[in-house]
Amino acid sequence: MGINFFKGHPTESLLPSKAITEAVTKLLTGPRDFDLDPEDRHPLSYGSDQGSLWVRTEIARFHSKVFKDAGTEPSHINLTGGASYGIMNILAQTTLPHTGYTKQAFIISPTYFLINETFIDAGFGGKLTAIDELEGTIDFALLETKLKHFSSGPGSDEDDLDLINAPNAATKKKIYKFVLYCIPSFSNPGGETYDLATRSKLIDLAREYDMLIITDDVYDLLDYTQPLDKLPVVLPRLTHLDRITATSDYGNTVSNSTFSKLIAPGLRVGYQESINDKLVFQLCQGGANVSGGSPSQLNSMIVGTILKEGLIDGIINGFRRQYAQRAKHLHSAITKYLPRDTTAFGFDGGYFTWVTLPQGYDSRRIVKKLKEEYDVLLAGGENFEVVGDKRDWGSRSVRLSISYLSVAEIDQGVETWGKVIDELYPQK
Structure with missing residues (x-):
């Protein structure tokens, strides 16, 4: 799955x-x-x-x-x-x-x-x-x-x-x-x-x-x-x-x-x-x-x-408790497994985190390998362009959702992401 x-x-x-x-x-x-x-x-x-x-x-x-x-x-x-x-x-x-x-x-x-x-x-x-x-x-x-x-x-x-x-x-x-x-x-x-x-x-x-x-x-x-x-x-x-x-x-x-x-x-x-x-x-x-x-x-x-x-109130706060836990784990996993100088925004609320790798990494290449070889799907930044006025978001950025995955899946997914980066860029 x-x-x-x-x-x-x-x-x-x-x-x-x-x-x-x-x-x-x-x-x-x-x-x-x-x-x-x-x-x-x-x-x-x-x-x-x-x-x-x-x-x-x-x-x-x-x-x-x-x-x-x-x-x-x-x-x-x-x-x-x-x-x-x-x-x-x-x-x-x-x-x-x-x-x-x-x-x-x-x-x-x-x-x-x-x-x-x-x-x-x-x-x-x-x-x-x-x-x-x-x-x-x-x-x-x-x-x-x-x-x-x-x-x-x-x-x-x-x-x-x-x-x-x-x-x-x-x-x-x-x-x-x-x-x-x-x-x-x-x-x-x-x-x-x-x-x-x-x-x-x-x-x-x-x-x-x-x-x-x-x-x-x-x-x-x-x-x-x-x-x-x-x-x-x-x-x-x-x-x-x-x-x-x-x-x-x-x-x-x-x-x-x-x-x-x-x-x-x-x-x-x-x-x-x-x-x-x-x-x-x-x-x-x-x-x-x-x-x-x-x-x-x-x-x-x-x-x-x-x-x-x-x-x-109870319904909203129930979501908040679960998502807050997931956001915290996602932040920790990004810090632990991704390259130094990676930037990430969005842990304070909502569904999404926007992650940008440092210069020298090709996010499209990484996302492709993750999907094809490890069955981990990231939303590449190219999906979030304005038609006709692009910014090349796909070169280094991805969007991650915390709303769907469990804490364990988040940890495993980010760890695999870091592993693929190491495989593709062993000298960095």
């Missing part, structure tokens, strides 16, 4: 089957007073466009506990079928790259390895620019240079907006000139967390250039540096900061969140949050959403029940 450091999902034995079974039973057999409410509806029926109000209320309450002054209200939330669906929906409803109205998409690099396809599906083929992730921040000099460059091009035709609005729409959609995608906390794959100054500066730039910042907020509660018996204190999300000093009706941020990393990916439940009700209402009014209603009616209510019954 081998050792697979590529898989970015929980070990099956960690999934909270008992809590989910308890929530499903309570939801479907217990008394319900919301079945006929048009904002909630029966759990096995079509959902409302924005998703069940009582579920959104539970998420808002959860936010008030873990984010303190976030200011999240149920009306600020749109329920989705997970983070991947959420990105697709956001791009479809807030950008128009086909005519050049939305001029360019910026993606922090190295990036989540499947995000390119979603942007290309939305019409951004040939319009993707990589912005380098730095330690705790991003390359703002490069981002500002690129924003100025693309802003100096031909002006946008406001008539283009008619192409993205239904003829009978009561209001026109807010469409942005630029879009930026990032994972601000325990990023995938870099393992970085952006400081408050970085988050605030991103919002300032977004306001100046009419840019929408899409943040994949999926790992911030998986913090391993704080006590593991209670939920951690986390940095405010960009949307929470944007809400405080918003200068426009729609804001310049949307938080794209999911319960896949906090409960179970098979539930396919996520949510989008904006500064108020305007942008999230726009996001719930896409044709597919209006046709079928909220895409996770039953499963979102299962999550809502888990929140309402107070089961979520």
